[in-house]
């Protein structure tokens with residue numbers, strides 16, 4: 196398998212160009228999936244308080260033969276814990292659940308604009324990073340408007356914004372904003388949950404030409420566009436092939452044909468961060 200490239204973050208650290216999603220893997224199933232993902236070479240692991248699997252992720256990380264400092268454990272602050280003090284308390288709970296001294300990448304899961312406390316949470320995350328208990332700080336599901344407000348009110352831009360991105364929803368405008376401001380795009384549901392997308396001719400035909408699977412084409416498309424996909428799979432075989440995407444290159448016409456599958460209503464569900472709020 197080819198080596199995994201990395202992305203430089205705006206705080207001097209770096210993350211792998213592909214990671215492993217863990218929703219909705221829980222308990223022993225979650226431990227098994229993360230254990231095999233680490234064995235296969237994933238080093239960027241994505242969890243969240245709201246997945247109810249931080250303990251499972253923590254168990255797998257702790258038991259792994261991969262040195263702890265080679266693994267980027269990501270978790271996310273839930274909406275019900277927004278606010279400065281609430282964020283500090285939630286962070287302590289996550290650290291305990293994950294059984295780790297340091298959280299490598301800490302994200303605000305959803306902006307929940309009607310609650311209007313994400314800036315307070317962001318200030319708390321800046322403090323956690325200054326205290327050295329969080330290595331990198333970022334957000335998820337933030338729009339250009341919410342990102343701009345963080346910068347205006349705190350002077351600190353997130354290292355990462357984890358957003359919905361797949362061929363039906365390629366997020367061209369937000370990715371351009373990220374690129375302009377040094378924010379790394381992480382892509383959630385990168386395979387579009389492996390539904391209709393997998394059978395799109397633009398994808399299956401490219402897969403045939405390169406002798407790879409449609410899922411590999413989709414994940415390679417993400418990485419060639421500069422985004423970091425975090426596919427979830429509980430199957431070690433699919434985990435392996437999802438990681439094995441750096442031995443072929445899509446050409447510009449193939450990239451453009453896949454991006455052209457995008458459509459305004461391409462979201463998997465109604466997860467527009469201006470309206471969709473998760474507590």
Ligand SMILES: NC(=O)C1=CN([C@@H]2O[C@H](COP(=O)(O)OP(=O)(O)OC[C@H]3O[C@@H](n4cnc5c(N)ncnc54)[C@H](OP(=O)(O)O)[C@@H]3O)[C@@H](O)[C@H]2O)C=CC1
Nearest residue numbers: 216217218335383384385386387388389410426427428429
């Ligand atoms: N920040 C946020 O708001 C959100 C973050 N996320 C994060 O993003 C991660 C990934 O997103 P997710 O929603 O899981 O969707 P994905 O696009 O990663 O798709 C996962 C689905 O695809 C299947 N699959 C995986 N690999 C293959 C393959 N090679 N061929 C065919 N099918 C495959 C999986 O099944 P199987 O397991 O059987 O292989 C599963 O059903 C989540 O796990 C979570 O960590 C997700 C949603 C929102």
Ligand SMILES: O=C(O)C(=O)[C@@H](O)[C@H](O)C(=O)CO
Nearest residue numbers: 218243245304383464466473
């Ligand atoms: O997986 C996540 O991070 C989420 O935010 C999920 O709740 C996601 O929104 C979902 O799958 C809802 O059905």
